[in-house]
Amino acid sequence: MNNIIVYCETNGNTVADVSLELITKAHSLANQLKVDVEGILIGSETEGLEKILFAHGASIVHKAEDSRLAFYQTLPHTSIVCAIMKKEKPQIGLFGATTVGRDLAPRVASALKSGLTADCTSLEIGDHYEKKIDTRYENLLYQIRPAFGGNIVATIINPDTRPQLATVREGVMKQEALQTPLKGKVKTWKVDELVEKDDFAVEIIDRQVEEKKVNMKGAQIIVAGGYGIGSKENFELLRQLADVLGGEVGGTRAAVDAGYIDHERQIGQTGVTVRPKLYIACGISGQIQHRAGMMESSMIISINTDPNAPINSIADYVITGDFMEVVPAMIKYYKKNSK
Amino acid sequence: MLVKPLKIIVLAKQVPDTRNVGKDAMKADGTVNRAALEAIFNPEDLNALEQALRIKDSVPGSNVMLLTMGPGRAAEVVREGLYRGADGGVLLTDRKFAGSDTLATSYALSKAISKLGCDVIVAGRQAIDGDTAQVGPQVAEKLGYPQVTYVEEIEKINADGMEIRRRLDNGFERVMTPFPVLLTVHSSAPGCRPRIAKNVMKYKYARTLTELQVAAEDYTRMFNDRPYLKIQEMGVDDIGADTEALGLSGSPTKVKKIENVVFKAKEAKVIGVEDKEIEELIVELIENHTIG
CATH class of the missing domain: 3.40.50.1220 (TPP-binding domain)
Incomplete structure (x- = not known):
């Protein structure tokens, strides 16, 4: 209970780099907190992808598979992620700061009435003392991000609401497989029980995506x-x-x-x-x-x-x-x- | 198929211009002097206004209204919108909004929108002071509207909804959305049309009641004659908001620490442009395995 949940984006038949960067980071934060990492995989064909998440440090993978979920759509993904978070009660929820994560996370945060910090470049665990109410908070997520056009760096915390939600920029955290993959568990969710018919009101009629031709992040x-x-x-x-x-x-x-x-x-x-x-x-x-x-x-x-x-x-x-x-x-x- | 006139609300924010923090805006210690930054109409909100005006162009009889939340001086955003073709505007202002994070801000905006009513909400993707891109989707969630983010172009409008092209990280997507809906517009969408001279003349004296009260001259008669000059102000009571859900108490995120980014000079080695020095540098880089 009160684990760290990472929303994982899929990229064709693999998991997006940013999601593996987050699982890697979540694994080190979870070690500090003495909890586990859980991943969420939503799609039409997620067969075998859980193994990649286990290899990077997830010990539970939540799967929601449905033919209607081949591509990301705001409303069904919001319904599914909210349902999983309400049930699992994670203390931290992480998303990539991509066009998907930045579309989904605010909607999820609003529905859960949780605090969300966008575009973090660093995440740490730390304490906080609130003078006004003489209260000490332990093991909060420090969400660190540039603000004001990059001229300041702010550390944001969510003392009272759970989960503590953040989107994290792609490429700022390292992606690293564990020496031995975790022996994880898959938890399968029934999509029909989580989504409403209205969730498919917005229809994708065309989609043109090019594979990234250059790999700037990997260049030495x-x-x-x-x-x-x-x-x-x-x-x-x-x-x-x-x-x-x-x-x-x-x-x-x-x-x-x-x-x-x-x-x-x-x-x-x-x-x-x-x-x-x-x-x-x-x-x-x-x-x-x-x-x-x-x-x-x-x-x-x-x-x-x-x-x-x-x-x-x-x-x-x-x-x-x-x-x-x-x-x-x-x-x-x-x-x-x-x- | 005939489309009935649409009620469109544009969410716009007044922001400090953080894009060009030049030397004059930097203090001696290398930190930003915020007071030196000009207050501007958030750039992507101008892209949003253009999309709203385009909807109005293609669906005659539609109405474009600006909604901005901020202190009294943010009425300038409404005036700028009127100069460029909007039909009206509302300034959402109240001391109880102070300190609101994106969740509390979207709550206040959604309550105001519920009062005003609309078919389409158009907002910029994000504001340059926070770059969070959260308020748009959170307003949509609070109202129970679907959202289409990263919009580049509205390609078709019919009675059932709109066909929209949106940007993805590595491409684009076309979606069909019903009404009502909230759109957030990306900077790659067309820029906003310029001010219209006729509108500048018409709305030059548009003021909120608060601005009127402190004005040097008495505009009361002019306002009675030309009611369109009045910019509506709304506060907590007007939108029926729960004060607990606003300001600091309604904001789950807290700023723990702010550090100004100060770039400390490293000991840089200065290399001359002579061939010999460049060759020495290259040899050094090869020898320490940085290159080669």
Whole structure:
């Protein structure tokens, strides 16, 4: 009882990365709290997916399977998740901060009258003392998230309502399988008993989803450019450097908005969060929204004509110069010196 | 099939402009000076207003009303909506709303909407001060309406409902929804049409009663002659809300701690642009296995 429940998104015949990141995180939080992790799987074909969740730290998987649930829909998923949470009474409920999780979690929170924190980047367990009522709360979920356009970091708690609900950004937490998978249990729920006919009032008539072509999150080396790169053609130069180094090209929101680079390569608060071994920032001033998505890179090289560019304050190496000259030199000397 | 005129409510919020926190908005210690940030119409709420006006364009006789919750100065949001083509607006304001989180805010908004009545609610996906994207879905849940979030375009409207294109993480989806419904509109939807000069002239003096009382000049006669200038204010009593469910007492989430993000300068190594120095850097990176 009072476990941690993770709503798991399915992606074709597998579980979405963000959900496995959450199960991994939930497993470590659950160890601290001495409770278990439960996953929720809703879909039309979830056969075998529970094994992936057991491997990442879930010990109970709730399944709701129905041919009408092939794709995510707000109302039936809300009904099912609310029913499971009312029955199981978890102390914590986690969702990915995806278009699915950010659609579903607020609706669930409203129905359960529970507190919800959006887009968390970190979760911790901690205590809280409320002076006004002289009450000490133990083992609360600290929900940590950037706010105010990334200019502040807030720690949010829900002292009195359960479950404590949060959505968590994709890619900010590590996904790790356990050495030995847990020997978990599947609990099957009867969908007809949980959903109403009206829950299918909104009908999906067409759906076009492309597989992600690039994997920014997994890239060990990223060469990124800002608006200052000036054109799509100039970005080609960054791509050449990324290619020789075996990395990916990324861009700031301004570069994406200007059409220099694809949306799926956007790094920052409204794009993906990356933490590569090496991040080469070319002509990037370093707005806080961009830094939020890359500041955990192990090593940062900033190439900028402005010696006072804000990004230089978090860089390990600063090259004050024009990327049009520096990048070709880097390519040349890499080719010369690499074996 | 003829569509009967629709009553549309646009949820809009006045927010500090957090997008361009420039050098002048940063204090010496590297933290944000909020007072230096301009109060603006939340950007995605403008995308929402445009969708509402488009519904009105295609269903003659429809009515677009703005609903904003905030302090007295948020009446500016209603005026901006009127300038761009809305038919009216309501300012939901009461000290008892102060400190409301998304759950308490959506409760207050849903009570106001129940009073006003509507077929379609259109809101921005999220506000740039909180970026939570929670209020829209929570209002829908409280009213028992279905929701369509991340809307990019309303493609068809008929008597049974609307066909809508919504954005997904890696693509899009088309859904058919009945009325009543709540939509949240994404920034990738078309931007809002500009102010209409005629409307600016017409509504320039639109005021709430509270604004009138503190105005330097006496507009009473003008208001009696032109009732459309009055921006309606609603408070806790007008919407019949339970005060326990509002403000801090109605908000399950509490802010435990706020840290300003201050970027401490690391000891960055400065590299010159000479070929020799760049070659040395590359060799160093290869040797410590960062690259290669």
